[in-house]
Amino acid sequence: MLLSESTSQESNVRIISIVGMGGIGKTTLAQMVCDNTRVKTHFSKIIWVCVSSPFNEIRIAKAILESLTNNTPQLIELDPLLQNVSQSIIGKKFLLVLHDVWTEDYRKFEQLNNALSRGAPGSSILVTTRKETVAKVIGTTNNNMFRLGLLSDEECWSLLSQVAFSGRSSEECKNLKNIGRGIAKRCNGLPLAAKVLGSLLCFKNTREEWESVLESELWKVEEAEKVLFPPLLLSYYDLSSLVRRCFSYCAVFPKAYEMSKDGLIKLWMAQGFFGEIGSRDMEVVGEESFRSLVMRSFFRDVQYPTWREEITFKMHDIVHDFAQYLKEDECSVMEVK
Incomplete structure (x- = not known):
């Protein structure tokens, strides 16, 4: 399906949706698709954008354009961003993953879909969502909808x-x-x-x-x-009180944010989580706290590159929801536009 060419009844861009409740494996399946050798060969460009809620058209268009051009766009209005996306996508067979979509307002998706319509035949948009209504609203047919069931x-x-x-x-x-x-x-x-x-x-x-x-x-x-x-x-609750504080602090980051291990440890230190000890000792405690959270599966997608580069990682969407649930009485998180 994903690797077949569009039929005469379909537009240039096919929409495929993976639907299922949180924690069922939608992200893992989408990542496996993107990592597949045949998929990488079939598409000239693979783009991954975390959407979440609210559906911010400007942020999404910027992320797509940055992936297409390898440059951070300086534009701040939607129309010129979409025009640039449309120009950059001409003739390219692309796979765009829109991860964790919540909006049921088709108008939010329509302008983006129009800008992407100039891609080469066989291009696809792969959507992950917890709501089947979202998949239908954005134009997914029953044949292109994958509903993930529970494990036995x-x-x-x-x-x-x-x-x-x-x-x-x-x-x-x-x-x-x-x-x-x-x-x-x-x-x-x-x-x-x-x-x-x-x-x-x-x-x-x-x-x-x-x-x-x-x-x-x-x-x-x-x-x-x-x-x-x-x-x-x-x-x-099986973690030490120190590591619990370190984890719940991560609620301040956006969903799907790629965090730096060293950067996060410095933030923990700045918050005073490690008390009055020397900076070198703080770094050791921070390393231990980080490893503990990795081993308990609170952090995922840990990337261990060459020794000159930083270790990066992410949190699963549900784990991020959990961190915000823990912090909801202590702080609020706002998206700054």
Whole structure:
């Protein structure tokens, strides 16, 4: 579908949507598509833009134009930005990923779609969204809509156990297996929940510790989309108070923001999280805090480039929502235009 040419009934740009609830694996699937060798060969340009809410047409157009031209656009109004996108896209077969779309207002999408229509036949827009109505409003046909279903309990257990049993003896695994299967059922079919819980259980060595996870009161948390929050809360409260502060601070960053490890540690230091110790000691504590959050799956997409370049990472959308949930009584986050 993605690699086939447009039919005579389709416009130059095909719209394909991946639909499913938070934590189901939409981002992972979209990343796998973009990393596929055949996809890279088929499209002359692959562009990834995190949309989220609100749908900011100017920010999205700037991100697309920057990817097309490898230059940061200085334009600040939508019309000239879209004109430049339209000119830059002529004759190019592109794949544009619009990640985490929420708006159901077609007018927000229409101008952008018109600007992209000058791309070469076979170009595609790949949308990830939690809402099927969004996919339909922006023009996705049923044939081009992929609805991701929940994992079975057995699949959740397979994913969780791969992480939780890493490095354990067969005897240990046998002793913890029944409790682990009970915990896997708590994942409600969500891969992210299985991964987070598996990362937590890596640090639990006794049956009593595993049973405390299974029987925790935190499973009773109720609120919208918070089906994923109990596993995150279990891992969060298993952290030291210092590392909890470091994690919740990350709510100040935008969704899908690529953070620098060294930059973040400096911000933690500036906030006074590490107390009155020497700067070198602070950096060591910051490194330990960062590693702890990586091992618990709070940070993802960690990039370890050459020694001269910075280590970068991101947070999953749901993990970012969770961080903002923790901070909602302490601060508010505003997008500055």
